[in-house]
Amino acid sequence: MSAPRRLCEVRRAEARDIPGVIALCRKVYPTSPPWTETQLETHQLVFPEGQMVAVDEQGTIVGMAASLIILWDDYDALGSWRDFTASGHFTNHDPTHGRTLYGAEIMVDPMWQGHGVGSHLYRARQQLAESMGLLRIRAGARLPGYAEVSQTLSSFEYVLAVVSGRRRDPTLSFQLARGFHVFDVVHGYLQHDPESLGWAALIQWINPAVATPEDYGVSDPRLAAYMPRVAV
Ligand SMILES: CC(C)(COP(=O)(O)OP(=O)(O)OC[C@H]1O[C@@H](n2cnc3c(N)ncnc32)[C@H](O)[C@@H]1OP(=O)(O)O)[C@@H](O)C(=O)NCCC(=O)NCCS
Known part of the structure; x- marks a missing residue:
């Protein structure tokens, strides 16, 4: 197995990244890849800052993180991922009232796991919560x-x-x-x-x-x- 290439950057996801994110989903969850193109497009529309990708030096997407802001009290604490994410569409994103950055997804290409990509994505998410003055990040x-x-x-x-x-x-x-x-x-x-x-x-x-x-x-x-x- 060849050594993975060097991580280039973690940055905001853009429309051109969607095919790469879909390919990543298939690598990480081959039997039931999460996220459709439409869902990923909606995420970028409702909360562009919350959608992040990790990219290697050749421009390949090797990791992604997807987040939205919610007012936690709007939900049953025992709710499911579907409730917190509006069935994966993030149309419940509420930056006006919400104080919780909800981590809906994070994944790293299996070839890159254990090389710091996930940590990098987590740091970026934490910096986002801090810069927006949010109370916390929650996830399942x-x-x-x-x-x-x-x-x-x-x-x-x-x-x-x-x-x-x-x-x-x-x-x-x-x-x-x-x-x-x-x-x-x-x-x-x-x-x-x-x-x-x-x-x-x-x-x-x-x-x-x-x-x-x-x-x-x-x-x-x-x-x-x-x-x-x-x-x-
Ligand atoms: C969970 C997941 C996102 C972690 O991503 P990752 O890129 O493997 O994470 P990192 O490499 O940053 O950290 C993993 C470990 O490797 C270590 N590590 C970091 N850089 C390293 C390097 N260069 N070489 C070896 N190990 C390294 C880290 O210290 C960390 O160990 P720790 O947890 O004991 O501190 C990834 O394993 C994944 O995609 N899993 C499948 C999807 C999933 O379950 N997502 C979570 C949904 S809830």
Whole structure:
């Protein structure tokens, strides 16, 4: 296997990137690639700043991140990805009232995973939230390592083992290492994700520049020990 080429940049996605993003989706999720051309076009229309691509030095799309702004209180906390994203169309994007940047997608070409592209996309997303003065970034983390231990652990026990560092999950551990923490564990979040058995960890990064202590709450006291310390 040849060594991946050098990452060139993370930048705002443009209309010309859509075929490359579709090709990336097929590489990462060959059996059920997410996102249609129409959805990607709508994302760029409603919230251009929230759509990012990582590009190698030859201009190939090797990673992408898609976000929108929502007013979290408009939704059931146990809602699904479809609810938070208007079935993937982002037509619920609400920059006027919303204080939450919702991370609807992040993916990296398998040939490039483990080379810092995902971290780069996460940093760019965090900079966007900071520059817009948003309270937080929230997302649902898949739990791809859960299916293989589900006979012996509940989903909550699995998530606790990952947040405490006793287990490693390919997705959740990456997100925790980027400064996110888990505030709930929910079922039915993603419809087509057999590895997670329908479970997801709700994760958030809180912007310390605008947060108050009340913003650091979690649904279950067992998760509280893994929250960041609050400066009062
Ligand atoms: C989750 C995902 C986005 C992470 O992207 P990535 O590009 O592999 O992430 P990074 O390379 O930045 O970081 C992965 C690890 O590699 C390490 N790493 C960073 N640069 C590296 C390098 N040059 N060489 C080797 N390892 C490196 C990082 O330190 C990180 O380890 P850590 O989590 O223990 O800190 C990617 O694996 C992916 O697309 N998965 C499939 C889709 C998915 O599950 N998306 C999430 C939806 S909720």
